[in-house]
Amino acid sequence: MTTLGQLALWIALLVSAWGTFVGFYGGLTRRPELIESARRSTYAVAGVIAVASIGLLVAILNHDFNVAYVASYTSRDLPTVYLLSAFYGGQSGSMLFWALVLAIFGALAQLLSSRKYDHLLPYVAGTTQAVLLFFVATTLFAANPFERLPFTPADGQGLNPQLQNPGMVVHPPMLYLGYISITIPFAFAVAALMSKRLDTGWLHAIRKWTIVSWLFLSIGITLGMWWAYVELGWGGYWAWDPVENASFLPWLTMTAFLHSVMIQEKRGMLKKWNMVLITLSFFLSIFGTFITRSGIISSVHSFAQSSVGYYFLGGLAFLLVGMAWLLYTRLDMLESESHLESMVSREASFLFNNLILVGIAFSVFWGTMFPMISELVRGSQVTVGPPFFNQVNIPLGLALLGLTGIGPLIAWRKASVGNLRRQFAVPVISGGIAAAVLTAIGMGHFYAILTISLSVFVVATVLQEFVRGVGARHRLHGENLAQAFARLVGRNRRRYGGYIVHLGIVAYFVAFTGQAFKVDREASLLPGEQVEVESPFGHTLTFTHLGVSQYDQLNRLVSAATVEVAKDGERVGVIKSEKRQHFTCQAPVDPCPANLRQRSFEPSTEAGIRSDLLEDIYVVYAGSVEGTEEAVYRFTLNPLVWWLWFGGFVLVVGGVVTLWPGTTVRATPQGDTQGGYAAQLVESKSA
Amino acid sequence: MWGVYYGMQAKYKFLFGAVLVGGTVGFLMTSGIKETGVYFLTPSELAAKVEADPSFRDVGVKMGARVVHGSIERDVGTQTVTFEVTDGVQTYPVVYRGLAPDTFTDDVDVVVEGRLEPDGTFRATSLLAKCGSRYETTPEA
Numbered sequence: 062m063t064t065l066g067q068l069a070l071w072i073a074l075l076v077s078a079w080g081t082f083v084g085f086y087g088g089l090t091r092r093p094e095l096i097e098s099a100r101r102s103t104y105a106v107a108g109v110i111a112v113a114s115i116g117l118l119v120a121i122l123n124h125d126f127n128v129a130y131v132a133s134y135t136s137r138d139l140p141t142v143y144l145l146s147a148f149y150g151g152q153s154g155s156m157l158f159w160a161l162v163l164a165i166f167g168a169l170a171q172l173l174s175s176r177k178y179d180h181l182l183p184y185v186a187g188t189t190q191a192v193l194l195f196f197v198a199t200t201l202f203a204a205n206p207f208e209r210l211p212f213t214p215a216d217g218q219g220l221n222p223q224l225q226n227p228g229m230v231v232h233p234p235m236l237y238l239g240y241i242s243i244t245i246p247f248a249f250a251v252a253a254l255m256s257k258r259l260d261t262g263w264l265h266a267i268r269k270w271t272i273v274s275w276l277f278l279s280i281g282i283t284l285g286m287w288w289a290y291v292e293l294g295w296g297g298y299w300a301w302d303p304v305e306n307a308s309f310l311p312w313l314t315m316t317a318f319l320h321s322v323m324i325q326e327k328r329g330m331l332k333k334w335n336m337v338l339i340t341l342s343f344f345l346s347i348f349g350t351f352i353t354r355s356g357i358i359s360s361v362h363s364f365a366q367s368s369v370g371y372y373f374l375g376g377l378a379f380l381l382v383g384m385a386w387l388l389y390t391r392l393d394m395l396e397s398e399s400h401l402e403s404m405v406s407r408e409a410s411f412l413f414n415n416l417i418l419v420g421i422a423f424s425v426f427w428g429t430m431f432p433m434i435s436e437l438v439r440g441s442q443v444t445v446g447p448p449f450f451n452q453v454n455i456p457l458g459l460a461l462l463g464l465t466g467i468g469p470l471i472a473w474r475k476a477s478v479g480n481l482r483r484q485f486a487v488p489v490i491s492g493g494i495a496a497a498v499l500t501a502i503g504m505g506h507f508y509a510i511l512t513i514s515l516s517v518f519v520v521a522t523v524l525q526e527f528v529r530g531v532g533a534r535h536r537l538h539g540e541n542l543a544q545a546f547a548r549l550v551g552r553n554r555r556r557y558g559g560y561i562v563h564l565g566i567v568a569y570f571v572a573f574t575g576q577a578f579k580v581d582r583e584a585s586l587l588p589g590e591q592v593e594v595e596s597p598f599g600h601t602l603t604f605t606h607l608g609v610s611q612y613d614q615l616n617r618l619v620s621a622a623t624v625e626v627a628k629d630g631e632r633v634g635v636i637k638s639e640k641r642q643h644f645t646c647q648a649p650v651d652p653c654p655a656n657l658r659q660r661s662f663e664p665s666t667e668a669g670i671r672s673d674l675l676e677d678i679y680v681v682y683a684g685s686v687e688g689t690e691e692a693v694y695r696f697t698l699n700p701l702v703w704w705l706w707f708g709g710f711v712l713v714v715g716g717v718v719t720l721w722p723g724t725t726v727r728a729t730p731q732g733d734t735q736g737g738y739a740a741q742l743v744e745s746k747s748a
Numbered sequence: 749m750w751g752v753y754y755g756m757q758a759k760y761k762f763l764f765g766a767v768l769v770g771g772t773v774g775f776l777m778t779s780g781i782k783e784t785g786v787y788f789l790t791p792s793e794l795a796a797k798v799e800a801d802p803s804f805r806d807v808g809v810k811m812g813a814r815v816v817h818g819s820i821e822r823d824v825g826t827q828t829v830t831f832e833v834t835d836g837v838q839t840y841p842v843v844y845r846g847l848a849p850d851t852f853t854d855d856v857d858v859v860v861e862g863r864l865e866p867d868g869t870f871r872a873t874s875l876l877a878k879c880g881s882r883y884e885t886t887p888e889a
Contacts, residue, residue, distance in 0.1 A: 295849075409762060424776070424777050443787055445780065445784055446786070452783070683847045
């Protein structure tokens with residue numbers, strides 16, 4: 062099967078090279094047979110890469126340890142679901158996975174796009190095939206998953222136990238889907254530039270793709286947080302680690318792009334900026350894949366360890382030069398159709414949203430690359446950690462949160478005093494009351510008060526929109542409230558889906574606020590001994606160590622420590638946290654006798670978590686004093702973490718509403734000048 | 749000054765705002781790096797720095813090195829770990845109070861943050877361990 066897989070990769074290389082050529086040449090000459098060939102090449106390459114992927118999967122499932130990749134990332138006793146995830150668990154497999162998903166997306170872009178974009182599609186095919194050519198070539202020449210060993214080991218080395226977690230099965234593919242799907246909007250941007258058809262057509266074509274990739278990125282990042290929280294045992298979910306930052310960067314620029322395209326659609330502004338943003342997003346998605354895989358951040362010296370790095374560097378340089386040339390030669394076609402008329406307008410608020418998002422992206426990029434930059438410039442590495450990122454990004458993030466409330470409600474062109482009063486009086490007062498209440502109850506933390514007040518402000522703007530919209534439909538069309546709500550959202554999916562997403566983002570901010578009040582306590586306890594921890598909400602939590610038990614489970618030996626938790630003297634329940642020691646068995650016997658067990662990997666932690674709306678009780682069992690039942694624990698009280706996962710859920714709901722197929726009633730440009738949907742309804746009724 | 753501002757065209761007002769945002773980002777970044785930037789050194793580099801300038805001891809640094817095989821001693825009662833790290837040339841004893849990560853064992857690469865005491869011990873306030881060289885990547889996507 063690996064021979065077949067290898068062969069399939071070579072065919073994919075040829076097909077994607079052909080597709081690149083006929084895509085661009087066919088687009089330029091408009092010869093129908095070339096255009097058709099470009100389209101078909103995207104289907105063919107998807108099929109061929111699927112064959113290659115099946116080849117690797119079969120090798121993994123059959124435990125063909127002669128294949129280096131299979132031997133490095135799997136073992137006989139690995140549960141099947143983790144065998145499947147080993148497909149993208151290592152470097153060369155993840156490259157193949159990238160190619161597979163891109164090929165499928167490339168084919169879908171041809172299949173699903175309306176015929177009215179026929180002038181763009183050959184170039185789209187050419188661009189996706191060119192990116193594919195890069196990934197297939199890198200896979201074949203620098204990171205081949207089908208490479209064989211000169212001998213066949215009896216068993217593989219197994220998958221890192223920290224990756225043996227359900228979150229880790231779905232987190233990487235989600236993130237990859239996000240990274241990879243940015244290629245399609247980017248391909249349309251290239252197509253618009255190549256064909257010199259720079260009207261809003263290409264923006265309409267990519268609307269859903271953009272939201273899909275933004276959604277996958279968001280889900281991938283959130284799942285990564287969840288995995289870090291439950292699996293790494295340090296009590297947090299975000300550490301500003303280079304790999305996390307790499308996933309955050311394209312998310313930031315995609316968020317900016319998502320908003321700025323609305324300005325171009327509505328007012329014909331920001332055409333050059335949008336080209337730059339989508340190129341940047343694509344660049345950062347490739348860059349993210351690259352730094353996750355190369356280790357370049359830890360030091361420039363690790364760069365040379367794998368030749369993959371040089372391929373990526375070459376590819377990224379080509380991308381920048383190519384796009385710079387394309388943009389430069391078409392600058393005059395990207396002139397703005399209108400100008401900013403007032404600072405108090407939706408355009409201006411979106412512009413600031415973009416500036417801040419890109420500012421955050423720049424600071425995160427700079428902070429992530431700083432060790433490397435300082436090593437190059439000054440000869441010794443200087444690193445910046447979470448304090449740097451927090452110091453820079455908390456104020457910027459809060460400004461952004463404020464704009465989340467302002468942007469969707471403020472009028473286009475120039476907001477009148479009436480508009481401002483009508484839209485913002487209630488939300489501003491609500492936010493003000495929240496700030497006063499929080500100060501009065503003694504929350505002495507400036508940023509926390511500001512975050513919660515701004516959150517209240519944003520939620521109030523969104524609720525007001527829903528209430529007014531439902532009310533207007535109820536009055537004008539005589540619908541009952543449920544009907545009115547359903548039709549309101551159904552007819553304006555993009556707008557109301559967007560509002561729901563904003564509510565999700567607010568929930569993230571609320572969760573981030575909780576981190577300012579986190580409490581930690583380490584203790585070493587004999588059975589029956591207890592320790593007290595003060596909760597930031599004023600409760601006293603008592604933890605009583607009950608004991609440690611050991612048992613076998615799948616391919617690991619589990620030591621589980623249990624504590625009883627009481628809140629203000631009242632028993633709440635027990636929390637179990639685990640230390641897992643994975644082992645491989647030297648003989649194929651089940652259960653494996655103790656003398657044949659070989660410890661593999663370092664032990665891994667499974668934190669015990671009890672979650673409610675206010676705070677998480679997070680218990681980590683760090684180990685026992687040799688030969689006794691005395692256990693070392695870390696107890697963390699983590700306020701408001703629940704809101705993070707809830708925010709993720711709300712965000713997905715909002716995204717799905719936005720993406721739901723069907724026609725949206727398009728608002729007339731004039732109808733949207735001074736108010737929300739309610740105003741439009743009134744105006745369209747009276748017209 | 750604000751009178752001039754109100755008289756300006758929206759485009760220039762926006763540029764004014766943009767410069768303000770850009771300036772804020774720039775200021776936050778430079779002050780952030782100045783206040784929170786930490787040297788990342790190998791044991792040899794640290795030794796060289798301290799030799800050249802003894803006051804360097806008082807500067808908190810990060811040190812990346814490998815744990816010397818068999819040097820780890822854990823005192824569970826006080827939750828203290830002592831061990832030695834080396835880059836093959838220079839070796840330092842390290843004292844760390846707190847829970848060591850799961851991946852912390854003999855021969856792994858660690859990053860310790862803290863400062864060098866006058867007696868030559870490195871007192872660490874944080875301890876990160878990287879996965880063994882057996883894996884080509886960190887455990888992430």
